[in-house]
Amino acid sequence: MDICFDSFTAEAIAVRFGLNLANTVGCSKIEVNSDSVEVVNALSQGYSSSVASSIIDDCYFMSLGFSHVIYDHCNRERNRVAHELAKLARFSSPRVWMDNAPDEVIPLLVNDATLLMNE
Template identity: 90%
Template sequence: MDLCFDSFTAEAIAVRFGLNLANTVGCSKFDVNSDGVEVVNALSQGYSSLVASSIIDDCYFMSLDFSHVTYDHCNRECNRVAHELARLARFSSSSVWMDNAPDEVIPLLVNDVTLLINE
């Protein structure tokens, strides 16, 4: 993001991007996990009085195109892939990956899958 002053706005923009991408590729269900509790609350309620309220509004109206949308808060420890992707994005140009994840996050993805299988 070229200009973003706070983490709330950055998270909201990321969700809006994800909703747009999911809609573009034809997904009908969308689950958002974020370590930003304020963003999850705003998205769940469908509105916000904070600086990114117009982005939250966009997300609300975009979510109406899906048959199922959930917004869940998760601890940063459970959100390591997103955290690493955000760190990588700070030092590279933006990109979208659909099939092959960046090498830096593959061990984290494997760990997430292992945790899910063992639950």
């Protein structure tokens, strides 16, 4: 993003990007996690009166193309991979990875997978 004045808009843009990516690779069932309760609520309701309302509308209409969508609030402690990726994105050019994660996040992904297996 070139300019973004608030975190709500940044998070909504990130969700729109993720929905577009999921659609591009052919996903039909998705779960969207965000550490912003406000964004999760707006996405779940399909409506927002914020400055990002058009982005929330985009997300709503994009979500209609999936057979199953879950929007879930995920606190920052459970969202360490996304946090690390956001830090990396600040200082590198945009990239998409499908099979091989950046080396910096592999330990965090392993930790997340371990936690999931133990639930």
